Amino acid sequence: MARKRTTFPLHPRKRPTQARAQRTYLAIVQAGARILERRGYEALTTNHVADLAGVGIASLYEYFPNKQSLVAEIVRHVLEEFLADLRANVTLVAASPHEDAMRAWIAAIFAAVHKRRSIVGVIFREVPFLWEIPAVEQARGLLLEVAFASRDLRARAVRTAMVPDATVYLLATMTGAAVLEAVLRPPPQYAPEVLIASLAEIVNRVRGERPDRTAS
Incomplete structure (x- = not known):
């Protein structure tokens, strides 16, 4: 039986162009990577990532529509x-x-x-x-x-x-x-x-x- 493909987006909403936004974006990705490495995929949540990155959850969702797009x-x-x-x-x-x-x-x-x-x-x-x-x-x-x-x-x-x-x-x-x-x-x-x-x-x-x- 063929595996059902995902239905959620696996790409960011947008990519930053300004230096400050790029730093925020990179902080989110690096925080997500640390959580993924230390705690695994199931334990990673967007709230945990935002907290570790030191940004508001709205800033995370400005770039990533969901957990899966961040992991991608x-x-x-x-x-x-x-x-x-x-x-x-x-x-x-x-x-x-x-x-x-x-x-x-x-x-x-x-x-x-x-x-x-x-x-x-x-x-x-x-x-x-x-x-x-x-x-x-x-x-x-x-x-x-x-x-x-x-x-x-x-x-x-x-x-x-x-x-x-x-x-x-x-x-x-x-x-x-x-x-x-x-x-x-x-x-x-x-x-x-x-x-x-x-x-x-x-x-x-x-x-x-x-x-x-x-x-x-």
């Missing part, structure tokens, strides 16, 4: 910070020897998730409309673009046949799921470095399964 904006901010961390590592990954590049990239993803593991855990376990938030779909699309671009660069650099699109999609999706599992529920018997190296080896092995035998 919190998720967007978390994802923006996560993606900014990854962008900061792109040069480092690109400068790595080819055989180490995938390990460096997975390590960067692991570190970016681990840095904000508490709120990420709440978001993935408790937010019921997570996959309906536009920022989540946009982030997934961006990471897939990176995966396809990496596939194309590798194929040209080492003269191998293209890994099929479906394989790239599955590798990227499974890699993300594996990193989340390893960070949010770390197995005590394996150090993070071992998991990162093993995951990179798996991905590299699949990516190298289709040599171009027609290449000279």
Whole structure:
């Protein structure tokens, strides 16, 4: 049976343009993030957020029509910070020897998730409309673009046949799921470095399964 989609808005009423309004807006989002991280989704209320942010409830509702739209904006901010961390590592990954590049990239993803593991855990376990938030779909699309671009660069650099699109999609999706599992529920018997190296080896092995035998 298909899951029923939400009927409430998952976006702010408006975004601030003036500096003072921007500070108020950010204070609301940051207060909501602290409550979400510490107390969970069910315990978050707009009244609690307004109190912690030091603003009137009317100021909160000026920007957010409901609790869900505020949580969606919190998720967007978390994802923006996560993606900014990854962008900061792109040069480092690109400068790595080819055989180490995938390990460096997975390590960067692991570190970016681990840095904000508490709120990420709440978001993935408790937010019921997570996959309906536009920022989540946009982030997934961006990471897939990176995966396809990496596939194309590798194929040209080492003269191998293209890994099929479906394989790239599955590798990227499974890699993300594996990193989340390893960070949010770390197995005590394996150090993070071992998991990162093993995951990179798996991905590299699949990516190298289709040599171009027609290449000279």
